[in-house]
Amino acid sequence: EEETRSSYEQKLQVTQHSVSKKLLETALAKKSNLIASADVTTTQELLELAEKVGPHIVALKTHIDIISDFEYEKTITPLKAIAAKHQFLLMEDRKFADIGNTQELQFTSGVFKITNWADFVTSQVIGGFESLDCFSNVGVVAIVGMSSKGTLTTASYREEALKVALSHPNVIGGVSQNKIPEELLLFTPGVNLADSGDGKGQQYNTPEHVFKTLHTDFIIVGRGIYKSNDPEASAITYKTEGWNAYINSLEK
Numbered sequence: 010e011e012e013t014r015s016s017y018e019q020k021l022q023v024t025q026h027s028v029s030k031k032l033l034e035t036a037l038a039k040k041s042n043l044i045a046s047a048d049v050t051t052t053q054e055l056l057e058l059a060e061k062v063g064p065h066i067v068a069l070k071t072h073i074d075i076i077s078d079f080e081y082e083k084t085i086t087p088l089k090a091i092a093a094k095h096q097f098l099l100m101e102d103r104k105f106a107d108i109g110n111t112q113e114l115q116f117t118s119g120v121f122k123i124t125n126w127a128d129f130v131t132s133q134v135i136g137g138f139e140s141l142d143c144f145s146n147v148g149v150v151a152i153v154g155m156s157s158k159g160t161l162t163t164a165s166y167r168e169e170a171l172k173v174a175l176s177h178p179n180v181i182g183g184v185s186q187n188k189i190p191e192e193l194l195l196f197t198p199g200v201n202l203a204d205s206g207d208g209k210g211q212q213y214n215t216p217e218h219v220f221k222t223l224h225t226d227f228i229i230v231g232r233g234i235y236k237s238n239d240p241e242a243s244a245i246t247y248k249t250e251g252w253n254a255y256i257n258s259l260e261k
């Protein structure tokens with residue numbers, strides 16, 4: 010028998026973090042739990058994708074270090090404007106994995122200056138509790154489990170990772186392919202309606218599966234959207250599938 014899950018409204022009532030609140034409010038306003046992963050390599054592709062999918066997503070997930078022509082003013086300034094116009098958050102998938110001092114430098118310095126524009130970032134928790142202290146002005150999504158074949162995020166690793174995530178005030182949620190405690194938001198990548206893998210270790214599930222069995226809160230879709238001939242139409246499809254799967258997951 011399936012257990013019930015908390016709704017976005019219920020999570021909104023108990024959450025303390027301003028970024029969780031924004032995510033949940035945006036989800037309810039747009040009837041969307043979709044995060045588009047913008048794994049494109051030029052500023053033009055990034056901005057075009059953001060403009061097309063913007064109305065349908067709660068957040069755009071970036072890997073800002075793969076943009077080959079990155080320039081703060083040319084890349085970030087217009088991206089922030091598109092995010093404000095279409096009301097979505099910026100999630101930098103940096104997956105920090107170092108000691109606190111180095112993570113702080115990676116977060117604030119270099120050309121990307123992530124601290125100035127990201128609403129939330131992903132981080133490994135392998136550096137321990139204090140390594141996350143530097144992210145006090147954003148939300149942190151802790152990497153609890155990975156979607157790739159042969160990942161080392163075993164059940165015992167995930168259990169320890171969750172202890173760090175649950176105890177740190179900057180952490181709003183986790184990335185995982187398994188259920189996590191309800192007080193954290195669950196973000197699930199590895200979602201694709203057409204493929205079961207990519208030949209490079211990625212493993213895909215459907216929105217239906219991740220909402221029903223994992224009680225996920227947000228699906229993360231990359232190639233299913235940006236590789237499609239019509240990214241906007243695909244975003245609408247994933248938004249609709251994701252929302253229907255969420256509604257179904259509320260029923261016992």
Ligand code: 5IU
Pocket residue numbers: 046048102152154155156157184198199200201211229230231232233
């Ligand atoms: N991503 C995963 N799996 C993980 C984690 C992150 O796929 O376990 I942690 C990222 C990698 C990529 C996006 O940026 O999510 C998924 O893209 P595709 O939908 O194109 O596979």
